[in-house]
Amino acid sequence: MALLEVKDMTHYFGGLRAVYNYNLSIEKGEIRGLIGPNGAGKTTIFNLITGIYRPSEGSITLDGENIVGLQPYQIAAKGIGRTFQNLQLWRHMSVLDHVKLAQYAKIRYGLVGAFFGTPLRHRQEQEIEDRALELLELVGIRHLADQVVTNLPYGAQRRVEMARALATDPKILFLDEPTVGMNPEELKDMMEIIRQVHQELGLAIFLIEHRMKVVMDLCERIQTLVFGEVVAEGTPDEIRNNPVVIEAYLGKEIET
Ligand SMILES: Nc1ncnc2c1ncn2[C@@H]1O[C@H](COP(=O)(O)OP(=O)(O)OP(=O)(O)O)[C@@H](O)[C@H]1O
Numbered sequence: 099m100a101l102l103e104v105k106d107m108t109h110y111f112g113g114l115r116a117v118y119n120y121n122l123s124i125e126k127g128e129i130r131g132l133i134g135p136n137g138a139g140k141t142t143i144f145n146l147i148t149g150i151y152r153p154s155e156g157s158i159t160l161d162g163e164n165i166v167g168l169q170p171y172q173i174a175a176k177g178i179g180r181t182f183q184n185l186q187l188w189r190h191m192s193v194l195d196h197v198k199l200a201q202y203a204k205i206r207y208g209l210v211g212a213f214f215g216t217p218l219r220h221r222q223e224q225e226i227e228d229r230a231l232e233l234l235e236l237v238g239i240r241h242l243a244d245q246v247v248t249n250l251p252y253g254a255q256r257r258v259e260m261a262r263a264l265a266t267d268p269k270i271l272f273l274d275e276p277t278v279g280m281n282p283e284e285l286k287d288m289m290e291i292i293r294q295v296h297q298e299l300g301l302a303i304f305l306i307e308h309r310m311k312v313v314m315d316l317c318e319r320i321q322t323l324v325f326g327e328v329v330a331e332g333t334p335d336e337i338r339n340n341p342v343v344i345e346a347y348l349g350k351e352i353e354t
């Protein structure tokens with residue numbers, strides 16, 4: 099059984115058909131890519147699977163269990179973590195607090211414990227902080243734990259989002275254009291981090307990416323979306339040489 103399975107998913111925004119008859123099957127530990135021109139429907143697919151929108155048609159299962167109709171926080175708790183195309187961080191909150199806060203979804207001590215400060219609460223607080231620091235280490239920004247986000251360079255802010263997405267212990271991580279707006283140095287670092295996260299945590303990754311080099315280097319299989327429909331699916335080599343893909347990109351971006 100696949101970890102994540104999407105069948106015949108279609109979505110309309112009013113009269114606009116944003117996603118049509120979309121199918122996806124991701125196995126544990128696999129790295130998948132999703133490419134396509136601006137407005138093709140890539141982010142909408144992420145938003146449909148993560149519960150921000152409810153698909154007009156189709157089914158989505160995680161570990162065989164239906165997740166259509168669940169709230170985004172419930173889907174996150176079941177094992178889908180994500181980052182956003184446009185950073186969604188609290189500018190004046192510290193790096194460490196971002197990653198700690200994300201873990202409270204799992205916390206058990208409840209209101210009474212929180213109020214009276216029980217030993218269980220203290221132990222859990224410590225565990226949460228330790229885990230947050232571990233994740234910051236993994237994405238290479240542990241030394242920035244006490245900084246507020248607004249003081250950080252862009253590449254580091256992207257890493258905060260990544261650590262926060264990992265804080266819920268996902269089985270699969272969705273990354274929406276994680277290298278957008280990065281300089282070559284930041285880009286190289288981010289690719290290394292994605293590789294490391296994949297290796298160390300053994301999770302599956304579903305990646306939307308505009309830069310062909312990134313998607314080709316990282317992904318085992320890639321889907322190409324045009325006007326909401328998958329027009330090509332295959333290995334990086336199959337995608338690189340597919341005439342339909344080359345046409346969709348006017349032959350330009352494929353080489354970059
Ligand atoms: N909430 C919404 N309401 C109405 N239309 C929407 C909404 N979200 C997205 N769309 C439309 O759906 C289509 C797909 O948008 P989407 O953001 O999924 O594309 P994308 O492939 O992620 O593009 P990009 O590469 O620019 O990020 C676009 O035509 C967009 O304008």
Ligand SMILES: [Mg+2]
Nearest residue numbers: 140141142183
């Ligand atoms: Mg998008």
